[in-house]
Amino acid sequence: MELMTRVWPAAIARVREEVAEMQVLADTEKLGVKIEPWDYRYYAEKVRAAKYDLDMNEVKGYMQLENLREGMFWAAGQLFGFAFEEVKGLPVAHPDIRIWEVKGRGGEHVGLWYFDPYARPGKRSGAWMNSYRDQRTYGGRVTTIVSNNSNFVKGAPGEPVLISWDDANTLFHEFGHALHGLCSAVTYPSLSGTNVPRDYVEFPSQVLEHWLPTPEVLNRFALHHRTGKPMPAELAARIERASTFRQGFEVTEYLSSALIDMKLHLAGDADIDPRAFEKDELVKLGMPRELPMRHRTPQFQHIFSGDGYSAGYYSYLWSEVIALDAFEAFTEAGGPYDKALARRLQDTVMSVGNTLDPAQQYRNFRGREPDVKAYLRDKGFPTT
Ligand SMILES: [Zn+2]
Incomplete structure (x- = not known):
């Protein structure tokens, strides 16, 4: 819950920015459109085309x-x-x-x-x-x-x-x-x-x-299938920029479901009216009105499909936070191919399976607990 509630305000702040951006675009069309949930993907795509100018087919030629x-x-x-x-x-x-x-x-x-x-x-x-x-x-x-x-x-x-x-x-x-x-x-x-x-x-x-x-990988291996030339750095930079596209929507849509999943778990044996519970909790969270949860409660497998899965929807976020924080260790060291750090990743994480508490594995690698900041930066969220 602590992890999710740290990411949540940043995610919905980004949704507000995305909606504002889409609204500006919609206003130029002079059709009197106010962004509603059913407009999100449509106008986000227009923003993507205008702002990120990335033709995925162009990229594919190198893959x-x-x-x-x-x-x-x-x-x-x-x-x-x-x-x-x-x-x-x-x-x-x-x-x-x-x-x-x-x-x-x-x-x-x-x-x-x-x-x-x-x-x-x-x-x-x-x-x-x-x-x-x-x-x-x-x-x-x-x-x-x-x-x-x-x-x-x-x-x-x-x-x-x-x-x-x-x-x-x-x-x-x-x-x-x-x-x-x-x-x-x-x-x-x-x-x-x-x-x-x-x-x-x-x-x-x-x-x-x-x-x-x-x-190092793109220059050696992302070679165009006709020319044999590596992917231009400029194209790689555009891919990188586009990776933050619509992340407010993606994360909020996901996280609202993960939060409801966990809140249902934390409610214990209380008698719950799922419809009212979901509605009340979303209001308390300040769920943006422009998008829905990714999985509403009645069709959400993570809630009902057994102990392995229940209250576990947060785990995707957790893994991503750890992965981004870990990769940032390479950025802070000598870069992605820093030999000593790669060796430490192998010795402390990759080779030990489940013989050591994963939290301890991570501390052995990073020297501290995972920090959510790398994740927020990667998603392009406001971090203040
Ligand atoms: Zn996987």
């Missing part, structure tokens, strides 16, 4: 799947000393699936990484990481087998597969989960790799997303 995979390997090499070598002849569930052997700093075998990138009938949608076998030393050394899976449309033979900027982010995200598994160096498989609490497991994956936009 070749195979190059980005090489970029992830390169970043993992810089950060954690991993080397990847494709291996053939191992059993796979489908011929599209490829396998890489992962080796550590001393050339030792670390594990296998399966890559299953393409959509096909019967395959689950979305993108995810799996651990087929968890690392352990109990009863003898066993290395991990992890996989990254997505649903890209396979290109024609010889044609590169181009993916969106968002999908490239997701690729790095899921690879972060895989690295969490590959870095694992614990005794028991049940405490290994990604077997950590729900509000912590997204930290390693979210933090890894931040290496995609580094010039």
Whole structure:
């Protein structure tokens, strides 16, 4: 609650700015429009076009799947000393699936990484990481087998597969989960790799997303599929600027649901009329009238779908706060490829699984508790 109530005022302050910006635009159209909830996305899109001037198709020309995979390997090499070598002849569930052997700093075998990138009938949608076998030393050394899976449309033979900027982010995200598994160096498989609490497991994956936009990766791997030239720095800067677009809306929409979820939990055994409860609490929060909660109470899985999920919607925010605060440690040090800090991330977080209280893991890495300020800055929120 403390975390959410720190972010909330900044988020709704940003909503007020966004609404004001949209209202100015609407006024120039002289149609007598006052921004209502159903206008938000429409006018936000007009603001985006006028202010950020970013054609995502232009970006896509630089986002070749195979190059980005090489970029992830390169970043993992810089950060954690991993080397990847494709291996053939191992059993796979489908011929599209490829396998890489992962080796550590001393050339030792670390594990296998399966890559299953393409959509096909019967395959689950979305993108995810799996651990087929968890690392352990109990009863003898066993290395991990992890996989990254997505649903890209396979290109024609010889044609590169181009993916969106968002999908490239997701690729790095899921690879972060895989690295969490590959870095694992614990005794028991049940405490290994990604077997950590729900509000912590997204930290390693979210933090890894931040290496995609580094010039080191973009200059080497974001190469245009026709010209072979790297993405211009000016385009990368425009992507960065556009990342704060409509974040007031996004965060407020999400956070209002997370707050109601937690307030219902904190209400204990009290007899609750969900409709009245939701309405009263939103008034108390000062919910902006221009947008609704992302999930209203009756269709909100996090409230009703069992103990693993209930009162857990805050966890996305928590992981993001930790990830941004952690990445800022690199900015404060020698930059995203600071060797000593990467080593510390590996030793204190990536390799310890659930053998240590996550709060202690983080303190061991950062020397303090996570601070919400990096998150507020990243979202472009007013921080005063
Ligand atoms: Zn994730």
